[in-house]
Amino acid sequence: MISRRELFPHVIEMNHQARQRLGCSVYLIYDEADWLLIDIGYEDTAEEIVDLIRQMNFALSSCRYLICTHADVDHIQGMKRAQELLPSAKLLGHPECKLHLAGPDRIITFAEIAAQGISIDLPAIEVQQTIEEGDVLSLGSLKIDVWTTPGHTPGQLAFKFGKLLFAGDNLFRDGSVGNIDAHHGSDIASFITSLERIRDADVEWLLPSHGPVFRKEPQMVQKTINRLKEYQHMADFGTCAVDWPLLDEWEEELARGTMPE
Numbered sequence: 001m002i003s004r005r006e007l008f009p010h011v012i013e014m015n016h017q018a019r020q021r022l023g024c025s026v027y028l029i030y031d032e033a034d035w036l037l038i039d040i041g042y043e044d045t046a047e048e049i050v051d052l053i054r055q056m057n058f059a060l061s062s063c064r065y066l067i068c069t070h071a072d073v074d075h076i077q078g079m080k081r082a083q084e085l086l087p088s089a090k091l092l093g094h095p096e097c098k099l100h101l102a103g104p105d106r107i108i109t110f111a112e113i114a115a116q117g118i119s120i121d122l123p124a125i126e127v128q129q130t131i132e133e134g135d136v137l138s139l140g141s142l143k144i145d146v147w148t149t150p151g152h153t154p155g156q157l158a159f160k161f162g163k164l165l166f167a168g169d170n171l172f173r174d175g176s177v178g179n180i181d182a183h184h185g186s187d188i189a190s191f192i193t194s195l196e197r198i199r200d201a202d203v204e205w206l207l208p209s210h211g212p213v214f215r216k217e218p219q220m221v222q223k224t225i226n227r228l229k230e231y232q233h234m235a236d237f238g239t240c241a242v243d244w245p246l247l248d249e250w251e252e253e254l255a256r257g258t259m260p261e
Ligand SMILES: [Zn+2]
Pocket: 024, 072, 074, 075, 169, 178, 209, 210
């Protein structure tokens, strides 16, 4: 038996519990005997994670939910294995996540990035119940609000539990955000709206899907928002931009016959 290293009451994070990096953040929330997991990471660590949970004296038969924050391979590849190990749990995800995992869609999930030689096995995974904005998850006596926070991907979920926000890939401690990629359905305008919501929410702590948990500082969130606002008018993220003022300037300069300065 090993002791539980709670980050906050009712909340354990499995990398923190193991005192080593296993992969993406895997949050365990529990009340009395009931527990759930937010994400699981890659398949090759799923068994190790479930074993750690068993050693912390949680009954595997008391796992109520396995939850996907979104359909990215590094968050959910191990879900099929987790379902086998935890048959009492219901697998939850956004409708978009359900759609992409059923196939599965190898581009949207980042399982296949041909230009970088990345090709990762991803089994078809069945999301058994869809959840989205406004839903409330019950776990024992706990209530967890489901937020849909599009930007990184249209179906990105976050979960508010009191003053904690399980933030998915919305924002990390260094101010970076989840990959902005047209092939992933990223949308910078929606991303900004999601970050503004997080900035203004009654939330003290952000529990991201990668890296350490951190205190929410509105100025820090704003700095990230400002950066994304600039991206909307620059070429950095290609078709994710809303416009490119440089080309308007160029058009005027071409008409005037302006020479390089
Ligand atoms: Zn991620």
